[in-house]
Amino acid sequence: MNGSSALVDNAGASQSRRVFWDQDVYQLELERIFSRCWLMLGHDSLVPKPGDFITTYMAEDRVILSRQPDGSLKAFINSCTHRGNQICHADSGSAKAFVCNYHGWVFGQDGSLVDVPMEERCYHSDLDKSKLGLAPIRVETYKGFIFGCHDPEAPSLEDYLGDFCWYLDTIWDGPDGGLELVGPPLKSTLACNWKVPTENFVGDGYHVGWTHAAALQMIGGELAGLSGNRADMPFDDLGLQFTMRHGHGFGLIDNAATAIHVKRDGYVKYLEQTRGGIREKFGPERERLYVGHWNTSIFPNCSFLYGTNTFKIWHPRGPHEIEVWTYTMVPKNADTETKRSIQREAIRSFGTAGTLESDDGENMSSATYNNNGIITRKGRMNSSMGKDREGPHPVYPGIVGVSFIGETSYRGFYRFWQEILDAPDWAAIRANDDTWDAMWTNRNFWPERLSAKQAEPQD
Amino acid sequence: MTETRKPVGMELHHAIVSHYSAEVRMLQNQQYRQWFDTVIAEDIHYWMPVYEQRFARDRRPDPTPGDAAIYNDDYAELQQRVDRLLTGQVWMEDPPSRIRYFVTNVEAFEIAPFEFEVFSNVLVHRNRRQSEVYVHTLGREDKLRKTDSGFKVFSRKLNIDARVVQDKNLYFFA
Numbered sequence: 001m002n003g004s005s006a007l008v009d010n011a012g013a014s015q016s017r018r019v020f021w022d023q024d025v026y027q028l029e030l031e032r033i034f035s036r037c038w039l040m041l042g043h044d045s046l047v048p049k050p051g052d053f054i055t056t057y058m059a060e061d062r063v064i065l066s067r068q069p070d071g072s073l074k075a076f077i078n079s080c081t082h083r084g085n086q087i088c089h090a091d092s093g094s095a096k097a098f099v100c101n102y103h104g105w106v107f108g109q110d111g112s113l114v115d116v117p118m119e120e121r122c123y124h125s126d127l128d129k130s131k132l133g134l135a136p137i138r139v140e141t142y143k144g145f146i147f148g149c150h151d152p153e154a155p156s157l158e159d160y161l162g163d164f165c166w167y168l169d170t171i172w173d174g175p176d177g178g179l180e181l182v183g184p185p186l187k188s189t190l191a192c193n194w195k196v197p198t199e200n201f202v203g204d205g206y207h208v209g210w211t212h213a214a215a216l217q218m219i220g221g222e223l224a225g226l227s228g229n230r231a232d233m234p235f236d237d238l239g240l241q242f243t244m245r246h247g248h249g250f251g252l253i254d255n256a257a258t259a260i261h262v263k264r265d266g267y268v269k270y271l272e273q274t275r276g277g278i279r280e281k282f283g284p285e286r287e288r289l290y291v292g293h294w295n296t297s298i299f300p301n302c303s304f305l306y307g308t309n310t311f312k313i314w315h316p317r318g319p320h321e322i323e324v325w326t327y328t329m330v331p332k333n334a335d336t337e338t339k340r341s342i343q344r345e346a347i348r349s350f351g352t353a354g355t356l357e358s359d360d361g362e363n364m365s366s367a368t369y370n371n372n373g374i375i376t377r378k379g380r381m382n383s384s385m386g387k388d389r390e391g392p393h394p395v396y397p398g399i400v401g402v403s404f405i406g407e408t409s410y411r412g413f414y415r416f417w418q419e420i421l422d423a424p425d426w427a428a429i430r431a432n433d434d435t436w437d438a439m440w441t442n443r444n445f446w447p448e449r450l451s452a453k454q455a456e457p458q459d
Numbered sequence: 460m461t462e463t464r465k466p467v468g469m470e471l472h473h474a475i476v477s478h479y480s481a482e483v484r485m486l487q488n489q490q491y492r493q494w495f496d497t498v499i500a501e502d503i504h505y506w507m508p509v510y511e512q513r514f515a516r517d518r519r520p521d522p523t524p525g526d527a528a529i530y531n532d533d534y535a536e537l538q539q540r541v542d543r544l545l546t547g548q549v550w551m552e553d554p555p556s557r558i559r560y561f562v563t564n565v566e567a568f569e570i571a572p573f574e575f576e577v578f579s580n581v582l583v584h585r586n587r588r589q590s591e592v593y594v595h596t597l598g599r600e601d602k603l604r605k606t607d608s609g610f611k612v613f614s615r616k617l618n619i620d621a622r623v624v625q626d627k628n629l630y631f632f633a
Binding site: 089090091092093094095182183184185186187188189190191211213214215217218219227228262323328340343344347348351352353354355357358359361362365 | 507509511512513514517525526527528529530531532536539540542543544546547548549550551622623624625626627628629630
């Protein structure tokens, strides 16, 4: 698309407001992002047994994820190959076959067309059922998390997650089996562009103290000092921010994993008991991550808060609306009571009636809809916070920002967003693999900072 | 489903309906503290479970309080939600939104001395900002206790009809 470079200004750290509003930008996103990236489908824990299925979305396409008799997974488009009807209307379940409501075509657990009513009498052996299976989708998993992708040229899921795997392993693999998802998902609509919550989760430590002032005041605990931005805190030493090759990123608040949870004894105990295993398996740098709180987005539209353990998929519904799906991440090997307590606290804070989530929706909607004004829309949005206080780090992969309050991972998200919108195919993206982080010119930021602070153990 | 129990008499029924009217008037007037202190019992379980859409043949059990729920609050947790609204820092409620409740189909049954199970339908109409309108329908299953200071609810189950909630949040009391 002509002029897409004007949508994001990497050097100036700004974006056109059209990224939240324009129909043609959204159309290009559907074609170049949602049709080419690995999108979150779920977790092994949601489809544990052969025959188990869930229905979900990849952008606006309806999808069935189905566990096969041999334990593998398949995903396919939830639309009959005869006249296009949606085949499965249940959220989840177990099924030997999927039968279309319209004419009764029957599709197997693998999506193949297995039966057509009155086939012989109506089609007279002219129907090649083998060519009429439900359109298949690439499925791969990473540490039990299941992703789907439409593009045969896309890299493997592991390569797509890329440098982010180093971080994800800390929690998804964990000391002893990592995390799983529990549902059913809470679902709600929100009148906002899908990128507003994604960018908020990828790197907005700044809004926490102000947007959530009331909730933090009520919850108390480690983050109470942030409420209303009243505390005088040395933010540089409270955490970090990270951005990756493919736009994934997160912000880390040190030693605050469970800060949002009120009833947290079981979870705190679990983390204390397992952090030693993390140190042994992954080293002290990742033990630091393990006991911190993460606000995270996996490009393009999956977000989670590790520690709080809410897990989101922002399904786009046009440029100005999303469907919010909320699962909870729980440690696979924690006891049932701890898992339930984590789920309760995660939903209490970041569910549909969450004490913190309820603050966010208003901002996300407003940040989208204000751009319906033509003059407003000509303006730009700023994401320059901490711009020169970031760079490559000797230990942590990707680009690392010095504070959890900063916009490093915003910049990284929009950098890749523009790259993939401009790229004709994945080969063009791969061609940038060695130069993707060239926009971060302050290459000596971390070496200098670390040698200046050598006496201190962390950073 | 045929109800074999006998509903409460006219006078009690009227008292319960009047109680509900007084309750929603407090909520409509944003008298959240007064609402909490007047109608909520200390052993409250305030619950809005999540019902999946499942095939009729699906034999999995209905949600329990151990499962995902939009609300799953005890007394202190519900109180904390009230306190949050009263901090003066909930920006989305400033200017305040307008909320209106319609409580109908009230059916009450005595389940123990001075304790009643009450079913009702609730329609909630929220107006926000200049032109935002949200409408929710809920089935409500209450357990009320008649005390010297009026009825107190000690169990409230809210069944929201929408699978995909058509609102930016459900942070309101019903």
